[in-house]
Amino acid sequence: MERKQYIREMDELTDTYCEGCLVKQTLTKERSKTNAHRFCITECSIGLTIQKIGEAFMQQHKKG
Template sequence: MERKLILEEMNAILTAYCDGCLVKSSLRKEFSKTYAHQFCIQKCTVGEQLRKFGNQLELKKI
């Protein structure tokens, strides 16, 4: 996949699922910003998908 397409796909996912996420906002209020961020990266299915795209971008860099 081309770098620009990957970035566009990531942006679409962030806009559709992450903006206004109730889970993230409640975790930020209950615990902390860092805790919510780690949850998104490690446990959220959307975060896993974004991480895969990030790995593809990293490979394109080399």
Template sequence: MERKQLIREIDEMTDTYCEGCLVKQSLTKERSKTNAHRFCITQCSIGLRIQRMGEVMMQDSKKG
């Protein structure tokens, strides 16, 4: 997949799902911003998908 397309998809997902996420807001209030971020990158399905897309971009940049 083309790098620009991946970036557009990541932006769209963060705009759609991450902006105003109630889970992240709740975790930030109850615990901390760091704890909320940890949830996003280890348990959130959207966060995990974004990570996989980032890994694809990294692999593509190493090839070319």
């Protein structure tokens, strides 16, 4: 997969699911922005999917 495809896929997920996410908004208001971000990168299925795409990109990038 090309670099642009990885970025496009991550952007699409972010635009579709993360923009206006009520869970993130609520956690930001009730706790903090840092806590909301931590939730997104450790527990949210979309955040975990984005991480997997990023890891796949990095593995391909290391190979050349």
